[in-house]
Amino acid sequence: MATEELDVPASPDAQEGRITPARAIKDEQGAASSFGRALTFVEERLAAGLRWIMFLSLLGLSLTMVAQVVMRYLLEWPFLGIEEMAPLLALWCYFGGMVYSTRHRTHIEGGILTLITSNPRIIGVARALGTAIALVVLCVFFYYAYAIVQFNFDIGRKSAYLRWPRYLWDLSFLVGMAGMALYLLIQLWFELRHVKLVWGGR
Incomplete structure (x- = not known):
């Protein structure tokens, strides 16, 4: 059949030329370097x-x-303590999900640039630049989040009913933002390698 002869990409990432941190790291596993395995x-x-x-x-x-x-x-x-436990669990679930979606790059993206140009050099540079901007903005958010956590820790703030330390809630977005920053950094690294490759580098 004609459809069987078509070269269909295995995934949307391959079709759109996007670099996904999880897939890039998995591909790096095949490298002989100890860094890739670690x-x-x-x-x-x-x-x-x-x-x-x-x-x-x-x-x-x-x-x-x-x-x-x-x-x-x-x-x-x-039991009013449940009203405090619910946001605690929800925050850890939400921010864990944010890190996981960054790992698989499943968050919403515009993708308008691919409608304007098909030049892989321009697309590669634009995507690397967008990742770098997102990483910088995330670091700014992390700085202010850390300031809030440090403030609540210094004053020993506790919840109203359970009397649990407030940093149990605050640590969720610190861990989430740190994990997102890590995967964005990995994504940026592989995107820069891709840009170097398409521009004729080795």
């Missing part, structure tokens, strides 16, 4: 940790909501 090993452990964080926090959030309904409407004994 990077792959560390990244796989990090990805496994992210999956566990998202799974446990989402499971805990679901069970917390069920417990709240049972205690409030069946036992008529509402």
